[in-house]
Amino acid sequence: MQKRMLPRHIAIIMDGNGRWAEIRGLPRLEGHRRGVIRVREIVETAYRIGIEFLTLYTFSIENWQRPYEEIAVIMRLLEETLEEERDTFIKREIRFKVIGNREKLPDKLKELIEQIEHNTKNYKKLTLQCALSYSSRDELVRAIRKAIIFNLKPNEISEEMISYLLDTADIPDPDLIIRTSGEQRLSNFLLWQSAYAELYFTSTLWPDFTKEEFLESIYEYQTRERRFGNIPDRTLKCIFSV
Ligand code: IPE
Ligand code: IPE
Ligand code: MG
Numbered sequence: 663m664q665k666r667m668l669p670r671h672i673a674i675i676m677d678g679n680g681r682w683a684e685i686r687g688l689p690r691l692e693g694h695r696r697g698v699i700r701v702r703e704i705v706e707t708a709y710r711i712g713i714e715f716l717t718l719y720t721f722s723i724e725n726w727q728r729p730y731e732e733i734a735v736i737m738r739l740l741e742e743t744l745e746e747e748r749d750t751f752i753k754r755e756i757r758f759k760v761i762g763n764r765e766k767l768p769d770k771l772k773e774l775i776e777q778i779e780h781n782t783k784n785y786k787k788l789t790l791q792c793a794l795s796y797s798s799r800d801e802l803v804r805a806i807r808k809a810i811i812f813n814l815k816p817n818e819i820s821e822e823m824i825s826y827l828l829d830t831a832d833i834p835d836p837d838l839i840i841r842t843s844g845e846q847r848l849s850n851f852l853l854w855q856s857a858y859a860e861l862y863f864t865s866t867l868w869p870d871f872t873k874e875e876f877l878e879s880i881y882e883y884q885t886r887e888r889r890f891g892n893i894p895d896r897t898l899k900c901i902f903s904v
Pocket of ligand 2 (some may be wrong): 675676677678719720721722724726843847849
């Protein structure tokens, strides 16, 4: 894998756990459990190949509408997984952080997140950002509230300022957004930050998303031409060499 062409920041909408279980006649909870195995594998791979930032869409604000039993299972799984992984984060110098609206999270999980964030805040090898109780519009609403609280004047509102007020303040925009499970939508994920992200959709359900397919998505990214509204580099060279 060419280091030069690696996306700095990959964000993943990990979708399809429920369907994975349902087609096997298993409870949805089993899909979420299998999903965690993939999370470990993908974080490990991202770390090994030198990705700097990995954001995982883990639970959206809209997901709070789901049946209480499913929510409880997901919250418990999150807590167990974080407990198990905290030493690995420290050993590998992985910075862990959560973006989203924490108000509704169970107290114990909230405390655990705060501890791990604190203990890993200076690490730089990989930043693992977990979008939890997150939705982009909610993030924007909270950003606007902050602007009002800070008493910002109209001419102080700039793109940089808005980025600074978001939960992702110190994280570069994603270069590549992957969504599993065949849905081709963003579902309220990183709407501001995804302005020029490359999108990769796959029908693979999250519990089946292997490290090989993850690498495949990066190879595919490396074939894309990112123009950011400009004309391609090679055309520019042609124009100026005439
Ligand atoms: C993604 O899988 C995990 C969460 C949203 C928490 P889903 O639970 O949405 O799985 P499907 O889309 O119903 O298959
Ligand atoms: C998006 O998946 C949220 C996460 C993967 C955490 P959903 O399953 O909630 O999205 P929709 O409802 O299909 O758009
Ligand atoms: Mg889903």
